[in-house]
Amino acid sequence: MTIPSLQTGEAVRQAARRGTWDRPTAGLAPGYVQTNVVLLPQAFAFDFLRFCLRNPKPCPVVDITAPGNPHPTSTVAAEADLRTDVPRYRVYQEGRFVEEVTEVTHLWGADWVGVLLGCSFTFEEALRRAGIPVRHVECGCNVPMYITNRATYPVGPFRGPLVVSMRPIPGDQVTAAVRITARYPQAHGAPVHIGDPAGLGISDLSQPDFGDPVPIHPGEVPVFWACGVTTHMALMEARLPVVITHAPGHMFVTDLPVAEAI
């Protein structure tokens, strides 16, 4: 998807704020870092931040606001407002999905905190630039994601399994894929597992737990990266009275160039 007018983080955020863009952000603002968004009351923010720091591969912290302040660091996104600048939000109460909305100003409290977490869109751009196929982009579908048999390190009410995304990579490009993605620790970094899905407790690659299955061609190896859905599962598990996230694929687009995400 290429939208000529949405080529920068600022343009996407303003379109989301005005309500003229409420669709996924894949392919928008190429070259700018996109992030997961978690908005929650301060009472839970310290434990949540500790959970992210203890599980840095699935939950890389890119930015966090002061309590009550909906504006990220100006270098991350100038003039941005986390209550309005995401195309679609999801509201959860007690671990259950309640509604999907296009702005959350009415829900944001005086003590709320915004957390921005890295997203694999960043390294997919780098993989493509290096000529490494990104199958779900080729197929125009969502990346396949799997719940693994690995547990995250629990902190306070936050716990749950590690979730991974999978990209099939030609055998002779796996080394390059490792080296390239390792440069982006704030976008999940290097793979957590390469090859045998059973080693992660995944019995059938054609049945992902989230997203869509993708074909694996002869000579390709399934490569697994830590996935931001890990954070969402831990948030559901915590059954907080209320928490808001971006809707899947509807990311917050920053002003950070991908080249500087190294």
Add this chain to the structure above:
Amino acid sequence: MTIPSLQTGEAVRQAARRGTWDRPTAGLAPGYVQTNVVLLPQAFAFDFLRFCLRNPKPCPVVDITAPGNPHPTSTVAAEADLRTDVPRYRVYQEGRFVEEVTEVTHLWGADWVGVLLGCSFTFEEALRRAGIPVRHVECGCNVPMYITNRATYPVGPFRGPLVVSMRPIPGDQVTAAVRITARYPQAHGAPVHIGDPAGLGISDLSQPDFGDPVPIHPGEVPVFWACGVTTHMALMEARLPVVITHAPGHMFVTDLPVAEAI
């Protein structure tokens, strides 16, 4: 300094706990990651953590405990107690040094949090293994440190200048020094500045603000890395009612092998 009996993190921590070792940890437990230590009440911990996350080069978070829990993550240091396992602590009140002690169990409160921050001892070990000179180790003195004209990103009461450490590196080894230290983002990572000290507002390398001056040989370039003293200056600036740190050079020694700090 080589102490035959203090070859592991566990051995150093137990000697500190028993009171049989209250001296600096440089050279002890070679190959194990050493860290800065900050102990403070939870009321300030969230802002302090946000300060560290906004300033990751000088303040790389290696671990953080739950409020009231003095034990780090078991993979970081099994069976450790942050109230007793540091050789010497410093206690500060309202930004002023109060006393230096060998354990702080009597000061630790039910809501206190322990934060472990990366330390350049980790990458110095890697530099030496690569045949790159580490001048202050050769000289048997403390690394020279300088207050720069760069400000840290302020968070809550925490603010202050970036402090750097300096190591003179032969011109043909600077590239290797950059590449090696870049592998250790949790130990300050790659240099923040190479060459001209004036670019950091440093007028005289022979007059460091902390530590000792070291000779720079012909053909060597001064290379500057972010320094953990940045954190201490921000803590002083914040004038918290009480905060405890390790005494300079008297680090907390973990069970993490340096090879895995990548």
